[in-house]
Amino acid sequence: MNAQIFLTVLAFLLTMIMIFWRPRGMNEAIPASIGAIIVILSGSVSLADLGKIGTTVTGAAITIMATIVMAIVLESFGFFNWVAIQLYNRSKGSGMRLFWNTNLLCFLMTLFFNNDGSILITTPILILLLNKLRLKPHQKVPYLLSGALIATASSAPIGVSNIVNLIALKIVHMTLYMHTAMMFVPGTIGLLFMATLLFLVLKKDIPEKLPVVYIKLDENYVITSAHPLKSEMDKDIEKAQSTFMKKILLFVFIVRCSLFVASYFGIPVEIVAVMGSFVLLGWRWYKLKLKPFDILVKTPWHILIFAFSMYVIVYGLHNLGFTKYIIDVLGPIVSSSIFNASLVMGFVLSVLSNIFNNHPALMIGTLTLTEMGLDPITVKTVYLANIIGSDIGSLLLPMGTLASLIWMHILKKSKIKMSWSKYMKVTFIVIPPTVLFTLTVLYFWVRFVFANHV
DSSP states (O other), X not given: OOHHHHHHHHHHHHHHHHHHHOGGGOOTHHHHHHHHHHHHHHTSSOHHHHHHHHHHHHHHHXXXXXXXXXHHHHHHHTHHHHHHHHHHHHHTTBHHHHHHHHHHHHHHHHHHSOHHHHHHHHHHHHHHHHHHTTXXXXXXHHHHHXXXXXXXXXXXXXXXXXXXXXHHHHHTTOOHHHHHHHHHHHHHHHXXXXXXXXXXXXXXXXXXXXXXXXXEEXXXXXXXXXXXXXXXXXXXXXXXXXXXXXXXXXXXXXXXHHHHHHHHTTXXXXXHHHHHHHHHHHHHHHHHOOOTTHHHXXXXXXXXXXXXXXXXXXXXXXXXXXXXXXXXXXXXXXXXXXXXXXXXXXXXXXXXXXXHOHHHHHHHHHHHHHTSOOOHHHHHHHHHHHHHHHHTGGGGSGGGOHHHHHHHHHHHHTTOOOOHHHHHHHHHHHHHHHHHHHHHHHHHHHHHHTTTTO
């Protein structure tokens, strides 16, 4: 093994170890950027490659950051606290309803924002609500675990909810519109299947009835709609608050729809995302008199550094022939039929994601796919199979995604015990059949949409 190969492989392995370990809460961008520097110095990635990587990554990172800015603005309006109240009120005292409402909330939060943002938003809200309800530790698990799994997996139906999905779209020359047309139906059906399995596995710990409580969110006490002491003034305040929040929700929905329209007409989606975040910032300034400068501090700019650095490391492995090796091993199976290709690549990406994390795994899988000499429909279908593996199959172990690592960290800070064994007792039952089911639905959906090409 020459020095170039040794340094590149070493940089990759050390980067993965440090991201999983995160000593003293180290930001994942730090080990990723150090690893990328080592790869560049080794000569595995050239200056020309860096320019290509920058073009591929920048648009995706800007789109995700603009979405996170929107989430920060909505938090200023108290939107997420309002959502938590709606979650409780609409459950009408039923623990079963709260379970399904929790999963619906996490699904929508990922679609409206992104998977990491959904975890950061919904997990603290759920912890606050479940603590207020004084549920026993085992009764909290169905809500917290199913919510985290659904929130992370919900980045599969639409590519804009995950930065690595957006990067991969660029590599395979696929529009956001085409991704959604081919993936939204099978992805959503797969999530329903997954939620049903989660319910069957966890229902023994779901309480039948929830107590009637006062919910304290931020500095305000809010009387729930079920509470007998609710006054007419409370009702008027709640109605005005709901009207305002629904207007914000409608605006965010319009912005998200605009991303797909822009993609369809070939307009860079990051432009639309940034415009939407600017409008919301202006709205906040007008409504709350809050100047937008705090966004400069609150926005996680490290996402751009992390995405760029990880792609540099993976591109170094690609240049050294790692993807060629995968092609040599899997090429004959993948080229035999779309169904075989989808199943094989979907499960390979699941394994790679749980070993290396889904960010580098999907990048490796996508780069491999583009060099297999497949026809355009097969490339797009197998790419979507890769998405299923990296977004859903990666959930088998807590280290498969950054979102699940963030979730475990939030639980630990909140002194909620969630061991790996407790996590895997559920995921080993739920995730493999969900991946197989979703890959099968994807194949038949693609046959239906492209009947003359498959």
